[in-house]
Amino acid sequence: MGQDEFAIGRVAVSPQDICRAELRAAQPTLQHTVAPMRIDLLIIGLYLVGMLAIGYRVSDQSRDVEGYTIGNRNMSGWPLGLSVLATFLSSITFLGLPAKTLSQGNWNAFVFGATAPIAALVAVRYFVPLYRNSAGLTAYELLESRFGYWARAYAALSYVTLQVIRIGNVLLLVALAVEPMLRWDEPPAAWADRFSAAQWVDVKIVGILVLAGLVVIVYDVLGGIRAVVWTDVVQVFVLTFGALWVLAELTIDREGGIAGFFGDIPAERFDLGQWLNWTDSGLWDWAIPSVLVIVIYGVTENMRNYGADQNYVQRMLAAKDHRAAGHSIWIGALGYQPLNVLFCLIGTALWLHIEDIKRSGVAATESARAVSSVAADQVLPNYIRYELPEFVAGLIIAAILAAAMSTVDSGMNSSSMVVYCDFVKRLRKTAPRWPEILSLRLWTIAIGAFGTGMAVFLYLSLGAGSSRTIMDVWWQYAGVAGGGMFGLFLLAWLLPGVPARFALAGVLASLPVLAWGVFCRGLAADSPWKPYECPLHPNLVGVLGTLTVLAVAGVGTFLGSAGRSAADRRSAN
Known part of the structure; x- marks a missing residue:
């Protein structure tokens, strides 16, 4: 996660x-x-x-x-749920x-885990039947x-x-x-x-x-x-x-x-922590790790886990029926909440x-x-x-x-x-x-x-x-390589009319956007790229990649449909 x-x-x-x-x-x-x-x-x-x-x-x-x-x-819901929790x-x-x-x-770090039940609600309602019926x-x-x-x-x-x-x-x-x-x-x-x-x-x-x-x-x-x-x-x-x-x-x-x-x-x-992203000067700053930013990130990331992560999908498929699969998701999401409190209490x-x-x-x-x-x-x-x-x-x-x-x-x-x-x-x-x-x-x-x-x-x-530094770079690469994956799943699920070519265009468009969000930050003040530095908190970069896939594919589909409609009208006349 x-x-x-x-x-x-x-x-x-x-x-x-x-x-x-x-x-x-x-x-x-x-x-x-x-x-x-x-x-x-x-x-x-x-x-x-x-x-x-x-x-x-x-x-x-x-x-x-x-x-x-x-x-x-044919596995029961409760061990699968504890496995999801693990x-x-x-x-x-x-x-x-x-x-x-x-x-x-x-306790700003507590907020991320607290969003898991929201994603679980969506997963039980939509993802469980989607995958188990296939x-x-x-x-x-x-x-x-x-x-x-x-x-x-x-x-x-x-x-x-x-x-x-x-x-x-x-x-x-x-x-x-x-x-x-x-x-x-x-x-x-x-x-x-x-x-x-x-x-x-x-x-x-x-x-x-x-x-x-x-x-x-x-x-x-x-x-x-x-x-x-x-x-x-x-x-x-x-x-x-x-x-x-x-x-x-x-x-x-x-x-x-x-x-x-x-x-x-x-x-x-x-x-x-700070609930919204207003600065002392009255400006809105998406770089602040506010409760709002963590909630947006948490809901998106946890929905990606349930909807596009084979770890979680595999447990849905291993359950003996839809009910057991739903129970496993709820056990994982709700069981994490007391542990979330426990680990934060240890820090305090x-x-x-x-x-x-x-x-x-x-x-x-x-x-x-x-x-x-x-x-x-x-x-x-x-x-x-x-x-x-x-x-x-x-x-x-x-x-x-x-x-x-x-x-x-x-x-x-x-x-x-x-x-x-x-x-x-x-x-x-x-x-x-x-x-x-x-x-x-x-x-x-x-x-x-x-x-x-x-x-x-x-x-x-x-x-x-140095190992930790290199691993951070690898994690950034992984974010760029896989950032469009959840957007692709949302296209397949929410927008059935999007053609494959526009889905591909959305994924390709998300790659430079994700690269900008991941690597174009923390630049020196005298860097010529400083004006183009990403203003978003790092947790929002994945959200930006998902939105890019949806926006490019959706707009492309709309314009393509409008063009075909205009051509049909001209041919009819």
């Missing part, structure tokens, strides 16, 4: 702040880093083994194409939403029947590109977040002469990347969509339990309990925790400095590392891995399904050389390996900071 892209600021800290180098040098003296941990590693290991066991357990029901991809269309979430949500709330000083296995077959194969291929390629990028992005960022939380700063004695401290960090991060990617590939290949759904169910409970424990640790020991916690927080910390509680450190005058202690003197996106990982017991830290790390794996497994399974159905099977003119199910499993392995390999390559070649 869109929540995966947060611009995290830096927390204001006390004069006792120290640089990261000092903090890294001091870390080995902390109680938690005296020796490599074993309890948390045991918990993480048990969690990963449990995921593999689920994949093996359901493998008997995934021996043909329909069983592997859509569960033979797809909403990711490790970046687990870490990024509290960081966003902490850095912004309000005989296809992917969302993009609908586009071929309406506009031709070019539309299906464009949408499918855009989707697979986006998912592979997201797999690499999620794996890379979760490894960067989890590595310091492991409290394993020194290599084992047998390896001490082989790795320096910096090299040991690289070994751990690459190990996390490869291990997480490999586990997901194995249980996904074994159990198909059923493995994805049932591991998602477990992952939702694990990450919810972990988040609740963090909040309890931050609030339960406060003087006055929960009431004291809320009483110590200023009311503006719970504010949603972390702010209060930092304020307590400042007021108490203990910022000189190492654990306090580790929490109060770092960037906002590192506050929660450092809190877990330095201030939670080993057993609890293991549970939280497992929860963060669960959030990441629920995103990766969905993207992996749905992408292999799209590649096979929309390209391999669609374009093949001869009988397959091996069973279809084998082809699907091989494509699952290929996509998982490519996503994992991309994350490893970016980290090893460019380092942590």
Whole structure:
């Protein structure tokens, strides 16, 4: 989802702040880093083994194409709903939403998730019957029947590109977040002469990347969509339990309990931010991240998820009937709301925790400095590392891995399904050389390996900071490549009279518009392109691309119809 892209600021800290180098040098003296941990590693290991066991357990029901991809269309609504909820979430949500709330000083980040029920209402009313009444296995077959194969291929390629990028992005960022939380700063004695401290960090991060990617590939290949759904169910409970424990640790020991916690927080910390886009000078500025902007973005993005994202369409098709499919959507949309509140509360509680450190005058202690003197996106990982017991830290790390794996497994399974159905099977003119199910499993392995390999390559070649920068560029490319996809779906759904040639014109017109909105921003004051800088908030760029497709195709159809009518009148005369 869109929540995966947060611009995290830096927390204001006390004069006792120290640089990261000092903090890294001091870390080995902390109680938690005296020796490599074993309890948390045991918990993480048990969690990963449990995921593999689920994949093996359901493998008997995934021996043909329909069983592997859509569960033979007989799955219940409640596990599918929890799987939809898990797809909403990711490790970046687990870490990024509290960081966003902490850095912004309000609950503006809450608004995006709050729009999910609006999109769910549309999805249950229109998208569920639309896809379930079709005989296809992917969302993009609908586009071929309406506009031709070019539309299906464009949408499918855009989707697979986006998912592979997201797999690499999620794996890379979760490894960067989890590595310091492991409290394993020194290599084992047998390896001490082989790795320096910096090299040991690289070994751990690459190990996390490869291990997480490999586990997901194995249980996904074994159990198909059923493995994805049932591991998602477990992952939702694990990450919810972990988040609740963090909040309890931050609030339960406060003087006055929960009431004291809320009483110590200023009311503006719970504010949603500026509602409209009026500036102090009375001008309207679409660059302001107002509640209005987030609502527009949230409704559009969540409708795109339900209407054009194979992850969600696949779960609609896997349900045993229309009613179960509708229930799955509502469980996902409504179930996200308390989690949305929970993660924002964690961010607010972390702010209060930092304020307590400042007021108490203990910022000189190492654990306090580790929490109060770092960037906002590192506050929660450092809190877990330095201030939670080993057993609890293991549970939280497992929860963060669960959030990441629920995103990766969905993207992996749905992408292999799209590649096979929309390209391999669609374009093949001869009988397959091996069973279809084998082809699907091989494509699952290929996509998982490519996503994992991309994350490893970016980290090893460019380092942590540069990797994030490059991933941002890749996300921008994905936005340009796939930004017209939802507009194409809306044309097929809302405007049945639009010819294929005008739909193609709309998609082609959206590409330079999206490129302008994504790349033409943040220009230097003396840049010759400064007058042409995009004035919109980045969240509105996708909305602009969708509107461009609709406008160009709609206007072209209208003018074409008017021209034909005029020609008919002239010929009649």
